[in-house]
Amino acid sequence: MSGPDLLAPEALERARDEALAAFTAAPTLESLAAARTAHIGDRSAVARARKAIGSLPGTEKADAGKRVNVAASAVQEAFEQRKRALEQERDQRVLLEEAVDVTVLPPRRRGARHPLTTLSERVADVFVAMGWEVAEGPEVEHEWFNFDALNFGGDHPAREMQDTLFVEPAGSGLVLRTHTSPVQVRSMLDRELPIYVICPGRVYRADALDATHSPVFAQVEGLVVDEGITMAHLRGTLDHLAVALFGSVGDGKGIRTRIRPNYFPFTEPSAEMDLQCFACRGASAQPGGEPCRVCSSEGWIEWGGCGMVNPTVLVACGIDPERYSGFAFGMGLDRTLMFRHDLHDIRDIYEGDLRFTSALGSEV
Amino acid sequence: MRVPVSWLRTLVPDLTASADDIAAALVRVGLEVEQVHRVGHDISGVVVGEVLDVEELAGFKKPIRFCHVSVGDAVHDVVCGATNFAAGDRVAFATPGAVLPGDFRIATRQTYGHTSDGMICSAAELGLSGDPDGILVLPVDSPLGADVVELLALRDEVLDIAVTPDRGYQLSVRGVAREAASAFGLALADPGLAETPSADSDGFVVRVDAPEACDRYVARVVTGLDPAAQSPAWLQRRLTLAGMRPISLAVDVTNTVMLELGQPLHAFDLAALRGAIVVRRAAAGERLVTLDGQDRALDPGDLLITDDSGPIALAGVMGGGPTEVTAATRSLLIESAHFAPLSIARTARRHRLPSEASRRYERGVDPALAAAAAEAAVRLLVTLAGASAGVVTDVDTRAPQPILVLPAAAPGRLAGRDYAPQVVRRRLEDVGCTVAGDDPLAVTPPSWRPDLTGRAELIEEVLRLEGYDTIPVVLPTAPAGRGLSAEQRLRRKASRSVAAAGFVEVVLPPFVSPESLDALGGGMDPPRVLNPLSAQEALLRPTLLPGLLAAVARNVSRGLVDVAVYETGHVFVGPGGTAPPTPGVDGPPTAEQRAALDGALPPQPRHVGVALAGGPASWDAAVGALVELGGALGLTLQPRAVEAGPDLHHPGPYHPGRSAELLLDGGRVGLAGELHPRVCVALGLPARTCAGEANLDALVAAAAAAGPQPAPVVSHFPPASVDVALVVRRNVPAAEVEAALRKGAGELLEAVQLFDVYTGAQVGEGRRSLAYTLRLRAADRTLTDVEVLAARDSAIAEAGRRAGAVLRS
């Protein structure tokens, strides 16, 4: 076909129609691409027609150009349309084929921190928020810090009571600390007054391991030495900690603590402290109350010991008892953890079974 | 201390409160009442019966009796296996429907061919002590049909009180009664104030050669004892309820007095004594056979009671065999003495002989009580055994009670509330103090309260008796604090980092066996526990690995397949030093004393350890966890292979080709990698178990010292990437090549990434190819091709110089 024939209106219409038919008939993007080469490419009828325009006389060029443009854009338009349709079809098929079971996650190790660690940090944070600081000390300790400075005389029956683990060499006075109180002694010797410190840490007793006793356990002690410190301040601090750890603020009345007289060489007066049962809030001990498993229907849970720092301890630490007074308290973190999580065997804490830690790993 | 409430009421006659109320009141003032035991409350339907006739039934293996028992309004047939009664005896008869202790219900039943319509009770069946094979025969005047529970006062409560070491006086009914009396505001009938006869000039001769350990020694002679006399039922019952076994009249009397007053007494067989009693310390080489049959070598610190024959008792602890009271004893010497607590405590501990007596002496016995207690025992022996009171000896060298000065407002100042001066005075008087003056008060503590040694102790008495629950609740205001220390924050971050890497934290006891350390290569000398909980695990861990690896093995043995655990905690390196002198407590230790104390402690740094097995466990997870931990703290930990010798000997427990030491600024701070196969076998671990451990304190210290990091310049210009493939000798670590590339590329280098490692024919034997992408970027411009190529060439040249690398062709 010669140039002018290619530009005939019928020829252009035919070329357009053939192109449209070819595009519509193309079943895949690949065949569509082939159809595009045939009907839009350089050797297509429309392309060749466009080239033929140049050979026309000037007067006819404008008309012919217009015709070619109309046909070309119709062809291009049809191609684009078909391409979009085929792409959509392909995407639909591929995305469907690529679908996965989103409930199958590849195995990934999930780590966890031990609940004793998180609880210890939590207690520390409560006190740090009040301006206290966290004090630490060695676990193998000299008896002077563990006993002597704390008013345990050499033959004090309480010194036996502690069932201490002694460390070689014999007679060196080295012990595994039986409480974190030696950290209190170090704090009083080393820190500026006033002192507001919390002492979390591991302690040791020569106790046989059973469901409720571990020879190694975690303790947290607190110590305040300042002018004008009273037993009322001790009570206020204990109540505050109880609410921070167990109390719901929502009902306006937090968990309470109570103190009962007791004896410790390093405090005078000394007291045992009980925590109001956080489960029944003491209701189980009332007449007609529902029985409570957490507190054995006593309404209170034994939590630890406390008291006003014995003046002899202040003297041993170089603090003037005429000017300063102080209070101290201590409780078992294991015990706290046990009743917080309804745990009945302390051995679970120290056995290293990762199922235990993992299950409580979401604690903060 | 077990205190029968009926006994308590005899000392506080107006005390009508219930046992539970008494217990609650005692708890409130600080006595630890652990339990209120109820006895006899579970008995009903037992009445006084009279045995009308007795028929012995023949043909059975043991004696069986068929009797008729009248209870007044009815006569019961009853079959009975006991033989210690006769027609006409009054007995405790359980009628059908009766209940005995232990919910033992009595019903009519057929036995030995007869109907048995009830039961004749033994003492034991009623919860009393006595012959379990014989029935309890009641006095003939017991009213027929009367309720035996009422008649014998079988119903009682016993307060079980845990006594703290400072409260020796509570180891007596008297001491507890004093607390009850003051709690209820009632009068105490104090048996300690009984009249006592004065000493006789011709009393039994007693000489005290150790007055520092014995400031009071009362000796009473008692003669004409009826050896057949038995302790009456009431006395036996008191002892039984208080938890002591009735033994013989003389022993029961001394025990009763000790329980009531808290004064231990000792009864010597007077006929067995040779000459005067001398109280003295033991001489070297002396021995004594104590009542328990033990032949004991005595210590020069032991306080002894002696006579001409030598030691006859360990004072305040246990008597000796030859002077023991026997069934034939007709005359006694009763000792009622006051011994120093320390001396008794040491002797009891030395000979492992805790006794009721030593327990009381250790906690402090009232030295004023000796005469009254001896008198109480003598009176009982006179009444119950027909004895005669003989001569009285009283060696008394007691010091006067100290007078303590107490400002009247001091208790209120420490409590945080006010107490009226008259309240302070009354409470001190309640506990037995004599109080003089208005303000300050001059307080003389009572003789039975050796624990009242200072102002704080007096304040405690006021506060506890007024009730701790009356103390207000006030939160103290601390000065502004500095928060957690940098080290504390860094340790938290380190722990979180390991957990984030997929490790589960464990908290393990620090006791390890020598074998477990040997399995890890040995060469460690950690401190040893002198009295370990387990003889096998007597060492304190010098490394976290034994515990972690045992935890891995335990988890694996429990069926867990992918185990990754970590721990942070103290390890104990090297034994402690020699014994420093122990400073006194009347002031702070001097700088030298303090340095000696601290210097005696073994180094005990905190470590962090990881261990993993099963699943995708591989050396790089262990090394990576510690490197990442370093990264979390802002530290670059450089792994480096540890030089392995020709025999593949390697320090520690690791696989010589798959483990690394971790270097911080060139110094080793940790080791990690796959365990040596022999270690896995020795410890029962899965093959290819991996582990690692680093000195957490060292890492934290380095991080804390580093201070704030400078901010980077974040360039907004495009990067230029260029790849280089270098051939090096096979044993050149990639880290060395990378370090050279970094140095050579200079400051335009933003990142280096190793993306391919090739070994094979193309690069030659003993060599490997390492392909890196270098990302280059300038802060202030787009790099030109010339700049990029210059940096690349410089990097390659440096790698050539430092690592022998050549560009792969």
Ligand SMILES: [Zn+2]
């Ligand atoms: Zn409860």
